[in-house]
Amino acid sequence: MAQNKPLIGKLVLVTVAMFGFGFALVPLYDVFCDITGINGKTAAVAATADNAVIDTSRQITIEFLARPNKDMPWVFKPEVFQMTVHPGEIHIMNYLAENPTGRMIVGQAVPSVSPGQAALYFHKIECFCFTQQQLAAGKNMLMPLQFYVDPALPAHFNTITLNYTLYDVTQAWDAQQPPQDNIGE
Numbered sequence: 001m002a003q004n005k006p007l008i009g010k011l012v013l014v015t016v017a018m019f020g021f022g023f024a025l026v027p028l029y030d031v032f033c034d035i036t037g038i039n040g041k042t043a044a045v046a047a048t049a050d051n052a053v054i055d056t057s058r059q060i061t062i063e064f065l066a067r068p069n070k071d072m073p074w075v076f077k078p079e080v081f082q083m084t085v086h087p088g089e090i091h092i093m094n095y096l097a098e099n100p101t102g103r104m105i106v107g108q109a110v111p112s113v114s115p116g117q118a119a120l121y122f123h124k125i126e127c128f129c130f131t132q133q134q135l136a137a138g139k140n141m142l143m144p145l146q147f148y149v150d151p152a153l154p155a156h157f158n159t160i161t162l163n164y165t166l167y168d169v170t171q172a173w174d175a176q177q178p179p180q181d182n183i184g185e
Contacts, residue, residue: 054088055087060086062083064093069166073100073105074105075098075140078094085149087151088148089148090148096140097135098135099136104135106168107135108133108166112163117157126145128144
């Protein structure tokens, strides 16, 4: 048994190192995607279109897709499914959300741009995806998206698809709320 202690120590060390590496993979993957533009991830910060030059010689088709996650009971869809834009032009379009349930639900939309390299050139100025969205029971709302396509978009890109997946984050949101003070009851 004493002769196995060094081997057991090494195996425990390898196990801990593998767990640490697995835990670090998600942030490392996010950094890698931010740098390379792979997987269609867009920056989580608002872009600005100051001094943007509009390229009227080009037209880019933007396709809008939306789907709620399987655990999200909302109806969620784009107001329009396709739009033709000139690079550099600022556009606003809306997504429609409806909560058909009998309870308040908080949603968080996660965007993806395809093809992945085009994500570097698709800039959101204002987006409902930057914040969590509360929607009361039986209510609906318009969720605006303000965006532009960078004129530096390579010429071989003619179509960009923006896809949102909407998640129910009500439990996480509830956990972050300060406790209610019941003084005086």
